[in-house]
Amino acid sequence: MASGSGLRKARGEGAAPAVFLILALIAATFFLLPLAGLIAHAPWSNAIRELTSPATLDALRLSLVVSFSSLVLSFVFGLPLAWLLSRKRFPGRRLLRGLVLVPMVLPPVVGGVGLLTAFARFGLLGDTLARIGITLPFTPAGAVIAATFESSPFLIVVLEGGFSSVDQRLEGAAATLGASRVRILRTVTLPAMWPAVSAGAALCWARALGEFGATITFNGNIQGRTQTLPLDVYQTLQTNFDGAITLSLLLLAVALLILISLRGNLRVR
């Protein structure tokens, strides 16, 4: 027995090979170093003043509003789309799935330019929107649109996988018991795919919080209107390195706080 297990270890099924350990350690350090740098360079003395400045508070408020609005919009429109992609066979389904993935592979700046060509006054829908009194570019609503464009694919992709993983016989059983489609979705399908819902929501929200390229391209960088925290960090960095570090730490803290509470809450039945 002893020689058998020894043989297995020697073949690498038990212990990890040394080279793997070293490479993994390098990867971990790579992720850790920037965080350590931020904390090491934090100008703690000026932190309070920086954090309570009107620009920072505006950016923080806007970032929270924008990221959560994006999450809600992504659910409202993304959930049905994910369901469709997962459950229905229709011509163009693969094309549609590819389309959903486009924002994930497109550089965000290009996404921002695309949003301009669609929703700006000169854009495809600009005239129509202007006629009913809606202006998107350079507005808080525009910031939500940019963040949603960039973040919702993360939710949709994960939800689609979640829908596919649910045992459809459970839904059939619920239907024979008289449950409506909405009730089945609420009481059977979503609970069964809860890990996907929670992971997708966390990914989507984090991506929306960090959104920079599409937002600044589509909306500019206007304090109190379109300047979210990442944009504030970028602007502060031009003149005040210490301030940028403080703001970065604020963003980091917000992200960690919300992700932990979001996943914690969503894990609860």
Place this chain on the structure above:
Amino acid sequence: MSYFEASITVRRPRFDVAIDLEAAEGNIIAIIGPNGAGKSTVVDALCGLLPLDSGRVTVAGAAWEDVGSRLRLPPQRRSVGVAFQALSLFPRMTAVENVAYGMRALGARKSGANRVAAEVLERLGASEIAFTAAERLSGGQAQKVALARALAVEPHLLLLDEPTSKLDVMSQTEVRRSLLHALREFAGVTLWITHQPLEPLAVATEVVVMEKGRVTQRGIPTDLQLRPRSPYVADFAGVNLLEGRSTGDRVVVGGGTAVTVANAPLGDVFVVIHPNSIALHRQVPEGTPRNVWRLNVADIDYEGDRARVRLTGELTLVAEITPSAATQLGLADKGKVWAAVKATQVRTYPR
């Protein structure tokens, strides 16, 4: 018009499933057949999860589906209770929540639905697991919860798909006893599907045999046991079934072998020989007019107080003798035996 009438055809990749069913209130139809005969397809079609390709279904005066007039009620609008073969209990819910689910979906308040659900579980002898999470139930318990969930909505049509097949022998007996008890108070029509044919025989008003999507035989349970019309039915009835051409006192079966019979109908007939009417001898037997064939002993199964001897040769037969007789005959050494059957113990009926 009967309380329950269904005439359905569903196309399937390998064969079509077609069956006609009819029953009065309170009746139990047993559908038996080998695995893969299309039995579960019938369940899915009747409860509305699988559309019919042709035919209609009427229950308690309401048309559920009629392909001709393009009527098709969704499962939600059919008064149906299904105990699925896969059970499909809702995870993350307790037993009682599972059973209450249908009543809640139909608008009942939580407290009332839970109370009724607990009563149904009790009727099935499963009250002690009411608050156990579905994923932590044992096989027999989960099966009872699935049955309770189907019964709790008081459906017009109750569909039971192999309600005991995946259980060990002990829980099978227990679940079957609980189910039979619950069915006594059930007012609607029950369709009991199983590949363990003896199971519903005691309570079924009609037994329908399904093989490869077709009904191969149907009738009252005793009729099926006495007059099987397919090898499958003969096998579960535990008798030898032969097919042949009769001239009144002789039936020539496959391979040209003649079977002497008494007062057989003329023409194509089935021949049934009960295993315990076959006597085995090592020497040529003497005496009354009888059939005597020299056959090979292929193998022996010991089942309690009986030995089932499979014989091959010009006929393939199963003989049932006592284990001590098997020992005296030295059957363990295989070899050839004489199989003797009195003509009066051979049963025949038209094909």
